[in-house]
Amino acid sequence: xxxxxxxxxxxxxxxxxxxxxxxxxxxxxxxxxxxxxxxxxxxxxxxxxxxxxxxxxxxxxxxxxxxxxxxxxxxxxxxxxxxxxxxxxxxxxxxxxxxxxxxxxxxxxxxxxxxxxxxxxxxxxxxxxxxxxxxxxxxxxxxxxxxxxxxxxxxxxxxxxxxxxxxxxxxxxxxxxxxxxxxxxxxxxxxxxxxxxxxxxxxxxxxxxxxxxxxxxxxxxxxxxxxxxxxxxxxxxxxxxxxxxxxxxxxxxxxxxxxxxxx
Amino acid sequence: xxxxxxxxxxxxxxxxxxxxxxxxxxxxxxxxxxxxxxxxxxxxxxxxxxxxxxxxxxxxxxxxxxxxxxxxxxxxxxxxxxxxxxxxxxxxxxxxxxxxxxxxxxxxxxxxxxxxxxxxxxxxxxxxxxxxxxxxxxxxxxxxxxxxxxxxxxxxxxxxxxxxxxxxxxxxxxxxxxxxxxxxxxxxxxxxxxxxxxxxxxxxxxxxxxxxxxxxxxxxxxxxxxxxxxxxxxxxxxxxxxxxxxxxxxxxxxxxxxxxxxxxxxxxxxxxxxxxxxxxxxxxxxxxxxxxxxxxxxxxxxxxxxxxxxxxxxxxxxxxxxxxxxxxxxxxxxxxxxxxxxxxxxxxxxxxxxxxxxxxxxxxxxxxxxxxxxxxxxxxxxxxxxxxxxxxxxxx
Numbered sequence: 291x292x293x294x295x296x297x298x299x300x301x302x303x304x305x306x307x308x309x310x311x312x313x314x315x316x317x318x319x320x321x322x323x324x325x326x327x328x329x330x331x332x333x334x335x336x337x338x339x340x341x342x343x344x345x346x347x348x349x350x351x352x353x354x355x356x357x358x359x360x361x362x363x364x365x366x367x368x369x370x371x372x373x374x375x376x377x378x379x380x381x382x383x384x385x386x387x388x389x390x391x392x393x394x395x396x397x398x399x400x401x402x403x404x405x406x407x408x409x410x411x412x413x414x415x416x417x418x419x420x421x422x423x424x425x426x427x428x429x430x431x432x433x434x435x436x437x438x439x440x441x442x443x444x445x446x447x448x449x450x451x452x453x454x455x456x457x458x459x460x461x462x463x464x465x466x467x468x469x470x471x472x473x474x475x476x477x478x479x480x481x482x483x484x485x486x487x488x489x490x491x492x493x494x495x496x497x498x499x500x501x502x503x504x505x506x507x508x509x510x511x512x513x514x515x516x517x518x519x520x521x522x523x524x525x526x527x528x529x530x531x532x533x534x535x536x537x538x539x540x541x542x543x544x545x546x547x548x549x550x551x552x553x
Numbered sequence: 554x555x556x557x558x559x560x561x562x563x564x565x566x567x568x569x570x571x572x573x574x575x576x577x578x579x580x581x582x583x584x585x586x587x588x589x590x591x592x593x594x595x596x597x598x599x600x601x602x603x604x605x606x607x608x609x610x611x612x613x614x615x616x617x618x619x620x621x622x623x624x625x626x627x628x629x630x631x632x633x634x635x636x637x638x639x640x641x642x643x644x645x646x647x648x649x650x651x652x653x654x655x656x657x658x659x660x661x662x663x664x665x666x667x668x669x670x671x672x673x674x675x676x677x678x679x680x681x682x683x684x685x686x687x688x689x690x691x692x693x694x695x696x697x698x699x700x701x702x703x704x705x706x707x708x709x710x711x712x713x714x715x716x717x718x719x720x721x722x723x724x725x726x727x728x729x730x731x732x733x734x735x736x737x738x739x740x741x742x743x744x745x746x747x748x749x750x751x752x753x754x755x756x757x758x759x760x761x762x763x764x765x766x767x768x769x770x771x772x773x774x775x776x777x778x779x780x781x782x783x784x785x786x787x788x789x790x791x792x793x794x795x796x797x798x799x800x801x802x803x804x805x806x807x808x809x810x811x812x813x814x815x816x817x818x819x820x821x822x823x824x825x826x827x828x829x830x831x832x833x834x835x836x837x838x839x840x841x842x843x844x845x846x847x848x849x850x851x852x853x854x855x856x857x858x859x860x861x862x863x864x865x866x867x868x869x870x871x872x873x874x875x876x877x878x879x880x881x882x883x884x885x886x887x888x889x890x891x892x893x894x895x896x897x898x899x900x901x902x903x904x905x906x907x908x909x910x911x912x913x914x915x916x917x918x919x920x921x922x923x924x925x926x927x928x929x930x931x932x933x934x935x936x937x938x939x940x941x942x943x944x945x946x947x948x949x
Contacts, residue, residue: 451849470837474691
């Protein structure tokens, strides 16, 4: 992984890294808890038709951790401010997993700058009964178990930290800590969010890697049912991170949705 | 010199499956409540004996584990506060970074201090890594929550003129006015533990009693970090030996052979106590990012050392390894005295010895005999021991 291709953005005095590529209408991409590799092919695919802005969340990667930030709400307001600061208009907001949760929290607050919403294998709400865990407890399983649940091809998730560059190991360690900071309890969701989703009146697309065993497709369908008019599509041969496992297909679906075409 | 008797209140019958995990996810079906009652009564009886013998008492708290049934240490503290006569009663520790309600903590501890007529020592801790799964407290930021909880408890114990207000990052109260207030003034002594020099220095700055667990002949550096912190807030003065404590496993008997037999039974705690499903051993944020980077890259810090610098693995070391690294004090009373004396000289002064004199399968008869020898043949000599100066260098 290289961080050379990161630009630096300062919002409210908080410095974060971001990947900015392409031209056209803006697409704000919010990464999952495992972070965002600037070399991930999906970024170039998406940027072929849009102005891509893919920030690294505060506390993740090499982005600054503001002492007062400890909820997804903090991140949602931060990115609403980011859209103001960069004067992004007619934004396609795309979030995967934790990034999907942030995107949903933004959309219930204000869609003034958001034209459409894409939530991929998103977390953020409670669907099942209290004794059913909707979202796998990723902090209570081994790495291998996580990879088998999160990927259609679990080999994609494997990392050998002993041979990786120290700077990349540090990024992985910060990503794990930051995910827990924002999502430890209530685990991976905001109990208030589900009852606010009706406020989202913009076109919304759910993309769901159909091999995901971190959050099942049934969860995604229940999530989609809470947003008026939301469309739900699955992506084959992908798990919790369809933007990594099926980058071309992921970008194709997003572009088609932007252009109002059925995929 | 004070010597505190300590038992984790184990439920050793659940030890029998060597492949199972002893913490967090061991099904409680393995706990027979009748056996548990017998064990609690027995461990409390051993504390009552220790009280009569002139020893002090230490209790601790863990959760969802067969290694320690004291999941609510407040209950055993309450029993002992009423039933013992003279011993100091140390809770080490009370995991205040996990507690959602520090007002309740202040009320509980003040009440115990009053019932015991001023014999409580309050050990505040952040808790071992595998406590975060049971409590669901966020391991990220636990030290911030710990210190706010600490500040609140001390404020509640030392405010006597009607309600005060507390609206801060983690805790919110508008009418704080605890009854009863603590017996000891301004509040019961505060203790804590650490394995880091940074935290040792902070404890020194505050002048709290610092207890070190299981670091053997690597303890001096932590004591010296404490001394630096203490001097920085006390006009350069050195802390007395009563600011330091060390916890070791313990077994004694009239003969070395019998002492070692008992020692092996107590050592079963070290050999199995860390038997935990790996994801629960390192929750996110418990260690710093720097420490996690080192761990992920395969570099694990060694903790326990012998006097001559040999590294000891507390889970696999022989009994002699445990003795050499002062993870355990074990032998005849003479041998135990010498082991303790050598260690105190090495530390530059330490007058609170905490001993796990009951552990694992060690039965009541053997525990009682070991405690009696400790009180009658070792403690009097330790009381006469001249503490070394803080600047002294232990003989190699």
